[in-house]
Amino acid sequence: MAKATWNGAVLAESDKTVVVENNHYFPADAINKEYFKDSDTHTTCPWKGVASYYSIEVDGQVNKDAAWYYPTAKDKAKQIEGYVAFWRGVKVER
Template identity: 60%
Template sequence: MPQAVWNGEVIAQSDDTVVVEGNHYFPADSIRREFFSDSATTSVCGWKGTARYYSVTVNGQTNPDCAWSYPDPKPAASQIKGRIAFWKGVKVS
């Protein structure tokens, strides 16, 4: 089952991920919300839409903007609506 791990803690786990461009998108209900906080950061992808970011804090250390989602993706990326992906040192295996 795919897991997202950062700073020694499993922050998301699900056997229902969607892989897009090499990134596992986890269902929003599979993340451990106590580690996540909203970020003001956004970015725009031409075919997916506008991404919003989250920071993760585990054991007193924060990894800013290491998770993202597309709350209202464009039609071509509809399969990732309600899902969260990771980067910046978060290990997905």
């Protein structure tokens, strides 16, 4: 079971993560949506496609763009389409 935590809160937990480039991608139904705020940030990966971001907010603390996902992944990355991954201090443990 993989678990993502930040600032004492469990952001996501699942035994169905997909690991790509050493990042655990969590299914969308495994995230605790109360902590996620849509961001206007987007980046492009040559083989995965355009990523969208969430900022994480826990107890009034904001971790800007700490989670990302590919709403429409390219063919080689379809297995992570809609899945959410983390960085910027979010701890992911198995």
